[in-house]
Amino acid sequence: MIDKQQMTQEEITAQKILEKYDKESNYRFNIGKWAWVVTFLGVALTIFHLYTAYFSVLPSQQQGAIHLGTALGLIFLLFPAKRGLQKKQKTVPWYDIMLAFTSMYVAYHKIIFFDDILRSRVAGYSTLDIIISIVAILLLLEATRRTVGVPIVIVASIMILYGIFGNVIPTQILSHPGFAVDRISTNLWFTESGVFGTPIQISAKFIFLFLFFGVILVHTKIGQFFNDLAFALTGRFTGGTAKAAVAASSLQGMVSGSSVGNTVASGSFTIPMMKKAGFKPEFAAATEASASTGGQIMPPLMGAAAFIMMEYLGVDYGVIMLAAIIPAMLYFAGIFIGTHFEAKRLRILGLPRADLPSFRKLMKKNWYMLLPLVLIVGTILTGFSPQRAALIGIISAFIVSLVRKETRLNLHGTINVLEQGARIALPVIAACATAGIIAGVVSITGLGSKFAAGIIALSGGILPFALIFTMIACIILGMGLPTTANYVVTATIAAPVLINEFGVAPIAAHMFVFYFGIVADITPPVCLAAYAGAGIARANPFKTGVNAVKLAIAAFIIPYIFVFNPILVLVDVTAVKLIIGILTALIGMAGVSSAVIGYFICHSRVWERVILLVGGLMMIIPEVITSIIGFALLVVVWFIQRQREEESGQVGGQITE
16 A cells, blocks of 8 residues: 555655646646636636526637637636746736736637628728737737647647748649738637637537546546455456556546556556666656556547547537447457567466455445546437536436535535636637637638649548558657547648548547557657656656557557558447457457567567567458468467467566577
């Protein structure tokens, strides 16, 4: 057991790591009397979303204006202009107060003069409207810089400059006539093809509510329940601490979609335990980072981008959720299997049963904690809108919090939870709004069609090459952009190319760019989730990133498979095909993971690892012939290693070439 003093130290370490790698954790600690203003705005924003979820949302522009305007005001009151000032400043400086209320006004201006602005689209915008649109975009970019980071602001700025000066670009493919500053700014701020486009509309209608649902669930101590449940189920097996970390992170991912946040929250507990069991620091950190990153693809509460995908594809969220189940299962299975082979290689056993919680006792005591998740999945699958499902989930989670005295919400606790619901949404709101700028410029300038021509030219019209180029673009963008913004950009530019030019199933194309935007968090050289895990484990960050890629190898393989044969995302699938596809993919993942780790029945020679890799890949491909060949290759290696074991008389002995 970890004593109180140690837990306090771990919490301090976790906070420092979050501040270093997670921009949204760099908020002011002391804001004096302005704390009342922040509480009022935060509580009001959350209540506004609950009210509109129950009764009805306002017109999208008005709903979005309140959503974004209040968030911008909170950002300037909470987040300092420079990292490090959050601990030094004792109140909100005067310039941030001015920026806060100015940003709120320029957004609320859309509501106050809503009818006039609608008429201006035909008659022309006034000078005041132009000034407001320019100021609003600058304030949005600054707020995004503070909460999300510089890279997304650079991308958005480049896109704005491209919209204005596109006529000076010498390359014929990318050049366009160029638009005046007033046209670009008013289009991006006052129409639905910019800041207040699909991303912010989905954020205002769905994403905020699901984030708030996660806040209430966390308050019910469901995270500790998930950790205990994971150890009860897997802790006694080989490499039990690592397997429990994977299981816990997959469960945590059902209620949270933040890679870095999940890594720090779970890793503060699991990484030290993995190190103590005998795993190397880099491997322990990589296990937690790769598993936590998978939270964004784990239904029911996937990353915010999943809700935007729903709107882009014009399908119910239940369709997205169901399509994500099998790829998510394969992703976590790959990590789970990888930890198993690493534990076998290092001869790390499970934990004594006496040191583990009882599964039966846990479920008997805490089964009710799962009710909100069961309800939210059930309501979505029975045809309710995500908005109504989130509301039902919030109400049920609140009721669950009343069961135990330590989680019961009094007036002060309720106000705190309402405020936290707004706070946790701020980076997502800023990212969605700025992603709207990028998507808006793509729409205004026709960059999407130009990009399509470029991809077709580079790939020579060959789908595998087009997929590789798209993957590289997603990973590079993911080095600086949050998953939501990355998805919006690639879904606007790259996904239509795969769908319209290469005939890829729409949901498979969107899942493809979604996946590779997520794995950027664990892909060197910029892999923030891996860096956060390395900070907890005191490990080499780059080596941690490399290990995370090895463990999460499924995320680099599965998207290609469901593009070429989309039964894994439930397109044109039958029950028999699906069952066979899942079984062969799981066996294939075992082959791939063993090849990457270097251990199967015993330590593998180089040529054996190659055969295991090829056989595993062939089994993952959902085709009968390739699966049979792949299985035969795995059996051959199994037989050779088994025979070598018997001859040596040492199970798992070291093999030298």
